[in-house]
Amino acid sequence: MRAVTLPRFGGPDVFVCEEVARPVPAAHQMLVKVAACGVCGHDLLNRAGNFPHTRLPAVMGHEIAGTVVEAGPLVTRFKPGDRVAVIQRIPCGLCALCGSGRENLCSSGPGFYGEGLSGGYGEFVLASERNALLLPDSITLRAACVLSCAIGTGFHALRRAGLELGDTVVVTGASGGVGIHTIKLARLLGLRAIAVSSSKAKAAHLQDSGAAEVIVAPDLSFHKAVRDLTRGEGADAVIEVVGKPTFNSSVRSLKAGGRMVIVGNLDPGNVPLNPAMAILKEIDFLGSAHATLADLRKVVDLVVRGEIAPDIGDFVPVQEVSRAHRMMEERKVSGRVVLLHDDQQ
Numbered sequence: 001m002r003a004v005t006l007p008r009f010g011g012p013d014v015f016v017c018e019e020v021a022r023p024v025p026a027a028h029q030m031l032v033k034v035a036a037c038g039v040c041g042h043d044l045l046n047r048a049g050n051f052p053h054t055r056l057p058a059v060m061g062h063e064i065a066g067t068v069v070e071a072g073p074l075v076t077r078f079k080p081g082d083r084v085a086v087i088q089r090i091p092c093g094l095c096a097l098c099g100s101g102r103e104n105l106c107s108s109g110p111g112f113y114g115e116g117l118s119g120g121y122g123e124f125v126l127a128s129e130r131n132a133l134l135l136p137d138s139i140t141l142r143a144a145c146v147l148s149c150a151i152g153t154g155f156h157a158l159r160r161a162g163l164e165l166g167d168t169v170v171v172t173g174a175s176g177g178v179g180i181h182t183i184k185l186a187r188l189l190g191l192r193a194i195a196v197s198s199s200k201a202k203a204a205h206l207q208d209s210g211a212a213e214v215i216v217a218p219d220l221s222f223h224k225a226v227r228d229l230t231r232g233e234g235a236d237a238v239i240e241v242v243g244k245p246t247f248n249s250s251v252r253s254l255k256a257g258g259r260m261v262i263v264g265n266l267d268p269g270n271v272p273l274n275p276a277m278a279i280l281k282e283i284d285f286l287g288s289a290h291a292t293l294a295d296l297r298k299v300v301d302l303v304v305r306g307e308i309a310p311d312i313g314d315f316v317p318v319q320e321v322s323r324a325h326r327m328m329e330e331r332k333v334s335g336r337v338v339l340l341h342d343d344q345q
């Protein structure tokens with residue numbers, strides 16, 4: 001099959017377009033012809049060599065939508081021709097985490113696309129009944145690829161945050177693919193969403209997307225502004241999409257008893273944390289990883305009902321993935337950048 005491969009870790013120009021072996025589905029798996037694949041912040045980290053499970057040469061891309069072209073004999077719910085979106089990994093379906101609906105944390109299955117598993121920068125991927133969802137006709141494959149990660153990740157994080165109608169939530173990295181959809185979802189939930197962005201040019205789009213307030217903080221210090229907007233109390237929760245650069249200001253944006261939901265880690269490394277702040281304010285620190293199949297199902301329902309629309313900043317032919325990565329790194333787009341395979345270009 002044709003694929004854009006990562007032969008070595010490095011900058012945006014390391015990708016190579018080449019022919020590689022097509023994945024072979026097991027009896028309980030399907031082969032999916034990829035139509036579109038979102039480019040995630042996770043991909044930039046993977047390309048740079050931050051993930052120990054990635055085997056080179058790798059075919060990256062975990063935000064995938066496409067059409068089933070082969071179904072193994074044990075697959076009962078899908079058939080060739082079905083249009084599907086998938087969650088970011090194929091879980092094992094057997095471990096305690098999978099059994100409790102937390103298959104996003106499974107480490108026993110075939111793995112995460114782009115790391116242990118060939119991903120959507122290639123023409124075909126494997127999928128299974130444990131990670132694929134049949135798409136209604138009203139959702140295009142171009143839009144469907146962003147449902148699991150760019151929307152599902154924020155959906156999962158807001159579930160983890162356990163907020164109530166009228167609560168205030170701060171979203172960092174709000175102009176990016178995960179951030180902008182988290183703002184839209186927060187609005188849907190009846191939350192007051194305070195968007196934090198480093199770019200003034202993106203503020204109007206954030207307001208149009210449902211942000212009650214936008215804090216433009218090029219210096220990544222925004223906790224004073226959050227306090228000013230909350231009668232000095234702070235926010236009920238922060239959805240931390242950026243990670244290290246905004247972490248300190250995010251913690252200081254929380255009210256006593258607030259929740260810090262850590263979703264993104266765009267600049268890997270340790271963060272300083274004064275334990276006294278966590279103790280005296282009884283801050284809950286929660287991690288949130290990707291999305292489950294149940295999250296994806298609910299996101300699809302929301303999109304079908306017109307409650308939320310995917311925010312895609314640009315479409316790029318998959319062969320031009322280096323350009324897409326540069327656009328992401330230079331923060332030139334709001335929302336997601338989506339790679340299109342040949343039949344969608």
Ligand SMILES: [Zn+2]
Binds near residue numbers: 040062
């Ligand atoms: Zn992603």
Ligand SMILES: [Zn+2]
Binds near residue numbers: 097098103106107108
């Ligand atoms: Zn499992």
